[in-house]
Amino acid sequence: MLTSIWEIRPEQKIEHPAPFPIELPTRCIYSILDGKPGNVIDPYAGSGTTLVAAKLLGCNYLGIEIAEGYVRMARERLRNYEKEWTKVQAELENHKVRKTFKQRKKEGLSVGKFANRKKAEEGKQKRLWEGIEKR
Numbered sequence: 001m002l003t004s005i006w007e008i009r010p011e012q013k014i015e016h017p018a019p020f021p022i023e024l025p026t027r028c029i030y031s032i033l034d035g036k037p038g039n040v041i042d043p044y045a046g047s048g049t050t051l052v053a054a055k056l057l058g059c060n061y062l063g064i065e066i067a068e069g070y071v072r073m074a075r076e077r078l079r080n081y082e083k084e085w086t087k088v089q090a091e092l093e094n095h096k097v098r099k100t101f102k103q104r105k106k107e108g109l110s111v112g113k114f115a116n117r118k119k120a121e122e123g124k125q126k127r128l129w130e131g132i133e134k135r
């Protein structure tokens with residue numbers, strides 16, 4: 001579920017000093033374009049994360065990058081873009097609304113600062129018991 005605070009793990013496998021985790025541009029592009037294809041421009045493309053996200057989301061993309069080595073890296077990632085689908089797909093799952101805010105609050109589920117602490121505690125207890133009963 002998405003809230004106004006985004007917690008995304010840093011990217012550690014890409015050989016660039018400051019790569020985005022692919023979840024970040026995926027979330028921005030998907031949210032801004034409302035899931036529809038559009039045009040994405042990244043004027044500081046680096047290793048091409050935003051471009052890969054755009055490609056996987058069916059968008060047109062244009063990257064600008066000053067360092068030749070990173071241009072090569074971005075091109076390589078774009079050639080193998082399917083490899084990054086799993087992460088993008090997992091991020092898209094976060095955009096599905098399974099319960100409304102009202103339902104979540106009523107059931108004591110996560111609603112950030114609007115949490116009903118008493119309900120949340122009851123909900124936690126209930127889920128704990130359900131877990132124990134299932135065993």
Ligand SMILES: C[S@@+](CC[C@H](N)C(=O)[O-])C[C@H]1O[C@@H](n2cnc3c(N)ncnc32)[C@H](O)[C@@H]1O
Binds near residue numbers: 018046049050
């Ligand atoms: C923070 S990194 C972007 C990282 C990128 N989001 C990724 O996921 O890999 C910024 C990039 O901008 C590039 N850059 C800096 N000045 C630039 C300029 N004037 N024109 C184009 N690219 C530039 C750097 O070489 C660097 O790769």
